Amino acid sequence: MSDFQKEVADRIAAVPANKQLCETAAAFMSASTVPKYSYNFSWQGRPIIQYPQDMIAMQELVWSIKPDLIIETGIAHGGSLIFSASLLAQLDLCDAIETGEMLDPKKSRRKVLGIDIDIRAHNREAIEAHPMASRIQMIQGSSIAPEIIDQVKAVAQKYSRVLIYLDSNHTHDHVLAELEAYASLTSKGSYCVVFDTVVEDLPKEMFPDRPWGPGDNPKTAVWEYLKTHPEFEIDKSIQNKLLLTVAPDGYLKRV
């Protein structure tokens, strides 16, 4: 580890003791949820429902893991699929620069596989018309339906470095079922990221029209899953670094 990297690691490790910083970040997370801050952003023209800080963490994961497959549950407008595909395209470009081989920009050994119960026609059309589309495959259906799980597993077996993002229905039971179905596909050293664990830390009143809330959400599912899956550990350094994240305790590293 270089001196610079050590300074960064030490600085991040000191974050939890910085009460003012942590409370300020928690206040921002709380104040920004109802105004739908996460809906304000796009990636290469497609709306992405994420906090920009989590997107930086996702970029850091892709660069360090160099996955050949990213599996995402929850497509919505497709911004996250395009984001992931564009990062995989950058890896392809870097490979071509390093090896000197000609790059066919439409052909890639890397892929993003998205699953959503309801891929709206206008979203599908826009995703399929995007320059990144050749790296994207979509499956419509519930992410916990046995036939969908089978399809995802059939795709995953053709790849060797798999990164996973779970961001669909945020109830405890659904996320636990997704973890049981997909987390084992995560390659050693890679991550299964569970989004919207932050629901556990926010007041119940913030989710009046949702089936999830404190006590029943992705974070409670993660905690339950980890009781019987020691092959995963929460990478707290990521949430300590980001401070503003919808995935506290959600960055699960396969060790």
Ligand SMILES: C[S@@+](CC[C@H](N)C(=O)[O-])C[C@H]1O[C@@H](n2cnc3c(N)ncnc32)[C@H](O)[C@@H]1O
């Ligand atoms: C929060 S949005 C996904 C946001 C997206 N990952 C992004 O970053 O832009 C949640 C999506 O999950 C989908 N969804 C809800 N229940 C689902 C299920 N049972 N299986 C698969 N997708 C589901 C919804 O249709 C919705 O598009």
